Amino acid sequence: MKRIYFLFLSLLLGTSCNWKGSNSSVNSESISKNDSSDSSSFSRKWWKEAVVYQIYPRSFKDADNNGIGDIKGIISKLDYIKSLGINVIWLNPVYSSPNVDGGYDISDYQNINPDFGNMQDFDALLKGLHERGIKLVMDLVVNHSSDQHSWFKESRKSRNNPYRDYYHWWPAEKGKPNKRWSFFDVNQDAWMYDKATNSYYLHYFARAQPDLKWENPKVREEVYNLMNFWFKKGVDGFRMDVIPFISKDTTYPVLPEMYKGNFVDYYAHGPKVHDYLKEMNQKVMSHYDVMTVGEGIGLKIGDAQDYVADDRKELNMFFQFESIGLGKGGRDGKYAAPGGYKLTDFKRIFSKWDSVFEKRGWGTVYLGNHDQSRMVSRFGNDKPEFKNPSSKLLFTFLLSMRATPYVYFGDEIGMSNIRFTDIKDYRDLETLNYYEKLKKEGGDLKEFLKGQAEVSRDNGRTPMQWDNSLNAGFSHAQPWLKVNPNYSQVNVAQAEKDSSSILNYFKKMVQLRKDHLNLVYGKYSLLDTANNSIYAYTRTSSKEKNLIVMNFTDKPMVWNIPGNIVPGDLLIGNYPTTQNSIKNINGSNILVLKPYEAKIYSFK
Ligand code: ISL
Numbered sequence: 001m002k003r004i005y006f007l008f009l010s011l012l013l014g015t016s017c018n019w020k021g022s023n024s025s026v027n028s029e030s031i032s033k034n035d036s037s038d039s040s041s042f043s044r045k046w047w048k049e050a051v052v053y054q055i056y057p058r059s060f061k062d063a064d065n066n067g068i069g070d071i072k073g074i075i076s077k078l079d080y081i082k083s084l085g086i087n088v089i090w091l092n093p094v095y096s097s098p099n100v101d102g103g104y105d106i107s108d109y110q111n112i113n114p115d116f117g118n119m120q121d122f123d124a125l126l127k128g129l130h131e132r133g134i135k136l137v138m139d140l141v142v143n144h145s146s147d148q149h150s151w152f153k154e155s156r157k158s159r160n161n162p163y164r165d166y167y168h169w170w171p172a173e174k175g176k177p178n179k180r181w182s183f184f185d186v187n188q189d190a191w192m193y194d195k196a197t198n199s200y201y202l203h204y205f206a207r208a209q210p211d212l213k214w215e216n217p218k219v220r221e222e223v224y225n226l227m228n229f230w231f232k233k234g235v236d237g238f239r240m241d242v243i244p245f246i247s248k249d250t251t252y253p254v255l256p257e258m259y260k261g262n263f264v265d266y267y268a269h270g271p272k273v274h275d276y277l278k279e280m281n282q283k284v285m286s287h288y289d290v291m292t293v294g295e296g297i298g299l300k301i302g303d304a305q306d307y308v309a310d311d312r313k314e315l316n317m318f319f320q321f322e323s324i325g326l327g328k329g330g331r332d333g334k335y336a337a338p339g340g341y342k343l344t345d346f347k348r349i350f351s352k353w354d355s356v357f358e359k360r361g362w363g364t365v366y367l368g369n370h371d372q373s374r375m376v377s378r379f380g381n382d383k384p385e386f387k388n389p390s391s392k393l394l395f396t397f398l399l400s401m402r403a404t405p406y407v408y409f410g411d412e413i414g415m416s417n418i419r420f421t422d423i424k425d426y427r428d429l430e431t432l433n434y435y436e437k438l439k440k441e442g443g444d445l446k447e448f449l450k451g452q453a454e455v456s457r458d459n460g461r462t463p464m465q466w467d468n469s470l471n472a473g474f475s476h477a478q479p480w481l482k483v484n485p486n487y488s489q490v491n492v493a494q495a496e497k498d499s500s501s502i503l504n505y506f507k508k509m510v511q512l513r514k515d516h517l518n519l520v521y522g523k524y525s526l527l528d529t530a531n532n533s534i535y536a537y538t539r540t541s542s543k544e545k546n547l548i549v550m551n552f553t554d555k556p557m558v559w560n561i562p563g564n565i566v567p568g569d570l571l572i573g574n575y576p577t578t579q580n581s582i583k584n585i586n587g588s589n590i591l592v593l594k595p596y597e598a599k600i601y602s603f604k
Contacts, residue, residue: 042521046087047237047291047316048362049520051399051510052137052406053086056370057094057116058102059463060409062475069463069474071117071125080492082132084412085510088291089129090137090239092370094122098148100208101184101429102370102461104139104241105146109226126234135236137291142223143242144209151222152210159197165216168202168248178254180204181263186433186440202252204245204267206429214246214276227284237291240315244268244298246276268298274306277314286313293364293404294318301356308361317364317404322349324372327379328455334434335451341379343532343552351526351537354402358523363403367394368411373459375408377417381596386554387414389596391502392574393550396598399509400539400548402524410464412506413495418462418484419453427481428457467493505574512572512600518544527562534559534593538603546571547601551593561589567601574598 042048061073071094074081081089093103096111103113112122129136145152154163159171170177170191177200180190184206191200192207202211212219227238247270259266285292294307296318307315326345329337350365357363368375376382380390391414398405420426423435423445431452438448453459458481465487466473472487484490495503513519522539534557536549547567551557561567567582567589574597581592581599591599 042362043310044521045291045316045362046135046289048404049514049517050088050135050291050404051086051513052088052090052404053081053084054090054092054369054406054408056092056102056409056461058092058480059461059474061464061466062477062479065476067475067477067479068115070115071112071121075121075125075128078128078132081129082134083507085507085514086407087133088135088137088236090293090406091139093139093141095141098146098208100146101206104141105144105148105206105209106141107146107148108150109142109145110229123233130234135291137237137239137293138230138235139241140227140238140243141241142212143245144203144205144211147208147210151212155210156194156196156201159199166213166219166222167210168213168250168252169197170200170202170252172198172200176200177252180252182206184209184429184433186436188437202248204242206433211248212246213248213250215248215250215272220276220279224280224283227280231284231288231290235290237293240292240294242297243277243294243315243318244270244273244296244303246270247272264298265300268303274312274314277307278312281313281315292316296320301352304353304356305361308357310360317362319364319366319369319406320349320353322353323367330451332434334448334455336454343535344530346379346552347526347529347535350401351524351529354524357403364406365398365401365403366406366408367398368408368460369406370408370460371457372408373455373457374415374417375411376414377454377459381554382414382416383554386596387416388500388502389574389594389598392505393552393596393598395502395506395509396548396550396572396574396600397535399513400519400546400600402521402539405513407506408460412503413465413492414490414502415462415465415484416486416490417454417459418482420456420458420482421449421453423449425482426452426456426458428461431456431458465491467491500576508572516544516546516571518546522546528559531559533557538565545603547603548599549591549593549601550598551596554595556595557593559591559593561591563588565589565603567591567603569602571600571602573600 055074058069060069061077062069063072063076064070093106094112094116095106096108096113097103097106112118126136151163151166154161155167177191182188182190182203190202190204192203193200203209204211214220245267249271255266292315294315299318306312307318327337327341329335353363367379375394376387376391380394426432435448438445462481463472463474463479463483468488468491471479472483472491474483495501518539518541522541525538527536528534533553534551539546547565549559575594583590583592
């Protein structure tokens, strides 16, 4: 049945299909081989056609009732995950970790954090996912390890320890090394003095996250070994944490003039990053049918092809960072920008990133993750009357772009920012350390808390809301981070029952993307660029044409459909369709849109 369905799809798109019965075997032929109207020429890949669902394990489901989500909890929800229609999971780190930074401080790369279970649990999860046709992508955090990793414990013992050169050290007798900025340090200083050897070590993130020295070939071999360990188990890919940062100039010079005031860009442009990724690809990825997605922190349009063009043989995709800067402001982006973001900026950024992959490479599209506040609070409108349509609108966008969509758990039921007002409620070191820094400086703590209520990472980490029982059905014990009190209305059980829920719309959108390969590969063209209320674009191939129109405001709007587009069937809409909303006025087609209304039409 599946085979016939895919043959049909490929016939529709004019490609020959070589379907082998699992979603890993999408053929590698060009999608536009017989399709001269497409400007692009994409080879089909399962990871381009996937919808990825990100799970933050600490917050998903607690099976052993200690207040912390775990692997058995995820296993207990596999049928729910399957019901979403998604086909890849990205799992945030589950490795052994002292949990200074939500598991991004790893003390053993080949073991499971007992908070989350053990290796048998992991194997059962992988099997359960694969049985359901879902692939598993793990988090690879190898710019740094934990200071509790045995490598670092050895490294800091003496200057001639065999592991010394696994990390970046600077002998204190040479004076203080040149300034490097740390993301999470209370003093924002990335050099930490270590008394045992009278030296400083480098940590771009917290003090407990020393940076690994990729310049040492032994470190690279260790990383490739651990990657092979997981691939041999059958995992299907890696999301690579801050991967552009791995290469460093080990003379640690003063920041070149062009990077002054922008240390992130400097970190992202180390001299050997591409050599390392090529080596990694050749030694590891080239041996498996797996996907890789880099966290593209600091990367610019001009860097894109170098990372992901097929012939570069480095990564498959990366997350661009421009769009998640939208709506943030103030010092270090730790405050909300007054007035939020401008739709014209949103459109410009996503259109620009589409165009960079128009001919080569492949992109990603996402509006939230474990480092961001909730999608609907940020890019939609979480007021009770608008949360439902604006969440659906955002899914219409995410699932109709030419890029692999990444969806963050909980967004499918409209989970929104918890907006803590008391510093005691926060658990994230980013918020806590910055608060301490400001306190020391005598900064405005009230204003900081106001900003964090909108932009803190903990907004995106509150426990999953399963039902309206105690702690939202997440755990019988006090959860590690407070549950959003709106859980009595916003929860999975409720959403499953309600045919007009965000959840049910999300599932329909996922299905629509699966049924219309044009939404994956078709050419993207932005319409009405300057319109600050409506986002409209077409997706076209020679076999199908789609028009996507979304009203990003809380007011009704009208939109003039360009004369060359005559909308046909309405494929999906986020309001119940009672009447045709296209009016012909003086020969022009006008579309009447309700607040946050989103529609996808086909057209000839
Ligand atoms: O979270 C951020 C802003 O609020 C980012 O600056 C973040 O630190 C950056 O995107 C890197 O993120 C990744 O590496 C960090 C970890 O804390 C994040 O969770 C991870 O996604 C260090 O490993």
